[in-house]
Amino acid sequence: MTQGAKTLVYFENWMDPVAERMLKGDKGISLKRLRFADAPENNWRAMEAAHGYQLLAGYEIREPYVPKRPLIARCRNLLAVSTTGAGYDIVDVDACTKAGVLVVNQSGANSESVAQHVLGMMLALSKQIVQADKRMRRDAGGWTRWDYKGKELTGRTLGIVGLGNVGRRVAALGAVFGMRVVACDPYITDADFRERGAERVSLEDVFRDADFVSINCPLSDETRGMVGTRLYALMKPTAYFITTARGDIHDEMALAKVLAEGRIAGAGLDVFDPEPPPLDHPLLKFDNVVVSPHNAGVTDDCTYNMAVYAADQWMTIFKGLRPPRLINPEAWPRYRERFQRIFGVPVDA
Numbered sequence: 228m229t230q231g232a233k234t235l236v237y238f239e240n241w242m243d244p245v246a247e248r249m250l251k252g253d254k255g256i257s258l259k260r261l262r263f264a265d266a267p268e269n270n271w272r273a274m275e276a277a278h279g280y281q282l283l284a285g286y287e288i289r290e291p292y293v294p295k296r297p298l299i300a301r302c303r304n305l306l307a308v309s310t311t312g313a314g315y316d317i318v319d320v321d322a323c324t325k326a327g328v329l330v331v332n333q334s335g336a337n338s339e340s341v342a343q344h345v346l347g348m349m350l351a352l353s354k355q356i357v358q359a360d361k362r363m364r365r366d367a368g369g370w371t372r373w374d375y376k377g378k379e380l381t382g383r384t385l386g387i388v389g390l391g392n393v394g395r396r397v398a399a400l401g402a403v404f405g406m407r408v409v410a411c412d413p414y415i416t417d418a419d420f421r422e423r424g425a426e427r428v429s430l431e432d433v434f435r436d437a438d439f440v441s442i443n444c445p446l447s448d449e450t451r452g453m454v455g456t457r458l459y460a461l462m463k464p465t466a467y468f469i470t471t472a473r474g475d476i477h478d479e480m481a482l483a484k485v486l487a488e489g490r491i492a493g494a495g496l497d498v499f500d501p502e503p504p505p506l507d508h509p510l511l512k513f514d515n516v517v518v519s520p521h522n523a524g525v526t527d528d529c530t531y532n533m534a535v536y537a538a539d540q541w542m543t544i545f546k547g548l549r550p551p552r553l554i555n556p557e558a559w560p561r562y563r564e565r566f567q568r569i570f571g572v573p574v575d576a
Contacts, residue, residue: 232257233306233545233570236273237281238292239263242311246281246534253542263289271301278306278569279541285317286502286521296322306566307544309537312337312524313392316446316473320555327561330554331540335392336532337524341471342396344523345441348495349385351517352467353378353439358514380404386437387425388454389444389472390415395423397441409436412444434461439469446473456481462491471523474500483509486516497523547574 234257241247250258259277261270270292274280280302282288292298294308299322307329308318315332323330351357354377362370385401387394387410398408402424410425411433420427430453434440440462444450454470455478462468468491470477479499485491493515499508502521510516524533540550547566549559563574 233278234259234273234276234304235279235281235541235545236261236277238283238288241281241534241537242530243534245531246538249535249538250541253545256541256545263292274298274302276304277302278304279544280305280308281537281541282308282310282317284311285314288317293317294323295319299323299326299328304569306562306569307331307541307550309333309540311537312533314445314473315554316475318554324555324558327558327565329544329550329558329562331544331550331552332554333533333536333540334552336536337529338392338396340526340529341393341443341523342400344497344519345393345397345443345469345471345495346400348469348471348497348517348519349380349439349441349467352469352493352495352515353380357517361514380406380439382406383438384409384436386410386428386433386440388412388430388433388440388442390420390423390425391443391445393471394441394443395425397443398423398425409433431458431461434458437466438463439467442468442470442472442476444472444476446475451475452478454478456484459485459491464490465492467491467493467495469495471497474498474502479508479510483513486510486513493517497521547572549575 232255235250236259238261247258250256259273261273280294296319299319305328308323310332313332313334315330318330320330355375359375381404383406385406385408387397387408390398390410390412394410398410401408408425409428411428411430417427442454453476459481468482482494486494495517496510497519498521504511511518540552543550566574
């Protein structure tokens, strides 16, 4: 190991090998790959010595290596935890903050890929592409092309919950099709709404007014279970519900009920809880529901971007500099003290 090197551990593989190439080129970082199949005592020895922990995607991490309170308490040299993408709901942020451990994500790296996935679902649903494809493969008679008449996006209302990196790109793509864009996001200013091309409305009005509702907010204590019977009931019978966020945000059984009763036109679902959903899941029975296996951000472009973002951010962290996508800034003062104690190098404020 390089003298004074900062040790960064990760399990199995990065999203793209570009990150390993970048980090191996930094003489101040010692990169250590772990495997779930290795002896637990060897993995824990490496984890306990590590200064940084790069996570796999949430549904790929295995216990007991999920960054919750027990792991944070055990890994006393740990200075920072980095997620693969934008989501950080698998991390116990409060435990990290109390321990002086930074939590960072790669917000923005996946925004284009996810936004285009939302648009793809909107087009597939409004043009009945999936339904028509299934019917043509199933039988040749008993239907005509008029049974699968579609609707244009032009002139319709796109409602967005969460106007961050992904939401703003969804808004921009909707505008290309001449859509009216309304959105709800309590954490940005009216000026941000104007810059992102959306009209600020309440959460209820997003569901009430939109022809397409797109969920693009993170999973948190505030958003967990946020979308349920009350909000579905506000939707137009011609409207579609789309989510590429996290499964825990929306009530799946309540959604299946409104679909079964014909109270909305359909849904596009990239996320479930758990993932993947069982084959007998009620939502998989509807022809007017388009599903994908949480792969909205799984593109060559996105995985490359996420790996580069993560590697760049680790190099910033290990230089003692404030990272650009810091989730818990409250941890910064204690992190500075710990960094100086471990490496004998002061950290700038």
